[in-house]
Amino acid sequence: MQTHLAPEYQNTADGQAAEAILRKCVHCGFCTATCPTYQLLGDELDGPRGRIYLMKQVLEGQEPTRATQMHLDRCLTCRNCESTCPSGVDYGHLVDIGRKLVDAKVPRPAGEKALRWALKEGLPSPLFGPAMKLGQLVRPLLPQALKNKVPVPQDAGAWPARTHARKALMLAGCVQPAMSPNINSATARVLDAAGIQPVVAPAAGCCGAVKFHLNDQDGGKAQMRANIDAWWPYVEQGVDTLVMNASGCGATVKDYGHILRDDPVYAEKAARISALTKDLSELLPELVPVLKPRLQLGADTPALVFHPPCTLQHGQKLKGGVETHMAALGFAVRVAANEAHLCCGSAGTYSVLNPEISYQLRDRKLGHLAPAAHEVIISANIGCISHLQSGTETAVRHWVEVLDAALTSTG
CATH class of the missing domain: 1.10.1060.10 (Alpha-helical ferredoxin)
Structure with missing residues (x-):
C-alpha cells in the first residue's frame, strides 16, 4: 500500500x-x-x-x-x-x-474518558482485590451487568511448600488473584508435581496490557519496566523460564522486546524477558510424561470443550497444544466445530466499553461451543473464562485447574 x-x-x-x-x-x-x-x-x-x-x-x-x-x-x-x-x-x-x-x-466525552481512566487505574490497583471481595459479598444484590463482572468467591487451595532445583517465575497478575485465585495456585501445584518450583517476584504487578491498550502507553511501559526490574535478579540467578497462565499477559510480555526496543536502558533486558516467556501450555510436552502416570481418570472426570483465546492462537501463534496434550494425558477434549478462531468478545476491557458487541460475540461463541450436560468449558485466559461464565450455567475453568483437580484427587 x-x-x-x-x-x-x-x-x-x-x-x-x-x-x-x-x-x-x-x-x-x-x-x-x-x-x-x-x-x-x-x-x-x-x-x-x-x-x-x-x-x-x-x-x-x-x-x-x-x-x-x-x-x-x-x-x-x-x-x-x-x-x-x-x-x-x-x-x-x-x-x-x-x-x-x-x-x-480527538477529545473523548467526559463520561467515556472517566470510565477509561477508572479501568486503567482501577484494574491494576492494589485496591482491586478488596473491591472484588466487597462485590462478592453483595453479589446477589447486584444488577446483572455488574454481576457478570463479579465471579462467585473461589477457594485457592494450598500453595506448594517443596523446593526443587529447577525454578520457574510466575506472574501473579492484577485481576486474576482476586477473580480466580485457584488458577495461580493450581498452576503452582501442577509445576510442583512435575518437579518445578514456582517463584513469584513480589514486586511484579500488572503486565502493562490494561494501560497500554487503553492508550496510556507511557503508563503501560512504566509497568513493564517495573516488572523487568522485579524479574531481573531471578534471571541473573539462572531462572530460565517465565511462565504465563493468562494468555493475555503472555502475549503482552512476549511483546516487551518490541514495545521497549528503543529504550536505551531496557531494550536488551526486555528482549531477554520476552525470550524467556512461555505460555503454560508450552510446558505441556515435558509435563505429560511426568504427570500422566499420576492421573487416574474415571467416569466422574468431566469431558472438556476448549475455547482457545485469541491471545493464545493469534497473539502468541500457539494452536493445538492445549487440546492435543490434554488428550495425551487422557482427558476427553474437543474444540468447537465452527468458529473456533473467533473472539469470544472479552478482549480485556472491551466487554465494559463495548458491551453490546461483546455479549453478542459471547453468546455466539457459547452457541458454537454447545457444551453438553457432562462437559466443562476450558480456556487459557482469565478474561475469556469470566466472560463466558457470565453467559452459561456450564462450569468454565482454566485447563490447569482441571489437571490440578485430577492430580489432587489421586494424591
Whole structure:
C-alpha cells in the first residue's frame, strides 16, 4: 500500500513503524472474512482493511473524527486478521499506533474518558482485590451487568511448600488473584508435581496490557519496566523460564522486546524477558510424561470443550497444544466445530466499553461451543473464562485447574 506520511509524522518512530506495516497491505480483504466485528456489523470500516484505510488517512494528514475513533475502538485487537493475512501485516502494532495518534487529536466525552481512566487505574490497583471481595459479598444484590463482572468467591487451595532445583517465575497478575485465585495456585501445584518450583517476584504487578491498550502507553511501559526490574535478579540467578497462565499477559510480555526496543536502558533486558516467556501450555510436552502416570481418570472426570483465546492462537501463534496434550494425558477434549478462531468478545476491557458487541460475540461463541450436560468449558485466559461464565450455567475453568483437580484427587 503506497503511503505518503504527513510532515508531522515523517522522521518519527511511530510514523516510520506504521508506514512499514502499511506498505505490506495489498488490499486483498482476506482479513474481513475472519474479523468478528465485520461479521457482526457488516461495515467495511469495522473490519481490518477499513481500519487500515482510516489509519492511513490520519498518517497522511487527514483530520480524524469521532467516527474514526469509534471504528478503532470497536476493534477487539483479537489479531485474527494477522493469522489470516497472506502478506504478514502486523495489524496489532499498527492499531496501537493508530489509536495513539487519533486519541491525541480527538477529545473523548467526559463520561467515556472517566470510565477509561477508572479501568486503567482501577484494574491494576492494589485496591482491586478488596473491591472484588466487597462485590462478592453483595453479589446477589447486584444488577446483572455488574454481576457478570463479579465471579462467585473461589477457594485457592494450598500453595506448594517443596523446593526443587529447577525454578520457574510466575506472574501473579492484577485481576486474576482476586477473580480466580485457584488458577495461580493450581498452576503452582501442577509445576510442583512435575518437579518445578514456582517463584513469584513480589514486586511484579500488572503486565502493562490494561494501560497500554487503553492508550496510556507511557503508563503501560512504566509497568513493564517495573516488572523487568522485579524479574531481573531471578534471571541473573539462572531462572530460565517465565511462565504465563493468562494468555493475555503472555502475549503482552512476549511483546516487551518490541514495545521497549528503543529504550536505551531496557531494550536488551526486555528482549531477554520476552525470550524467556512461555505460555503454560508450552510446558505441556515435558509435563505429560511426568504427570500422566499420576492421573487416574474415571467416569466422574468431566469431558472438556476448549475455547482457545485469541491471545493464545493469534497473539502468541500457539494452536493445538492445549487440546492435543490434554488428550495425551487422557482427558476427553474437543474444540468447537465452527468458529473456533473467533473472539469470544472479552478482549480485556472491551466487554465494559463495548458491551453490546461483546455479549453478542459471547453468546455466539457459547452457541458454537454447545457444551453438553457432562462437559466443562476450558480456556487459557482469565478474561475469556469470566466472560463466558457470565453467559452459561456450564462450569468454565482454566485447563490447569482441571489437571490440578485430577492430580489432587489421586494424591
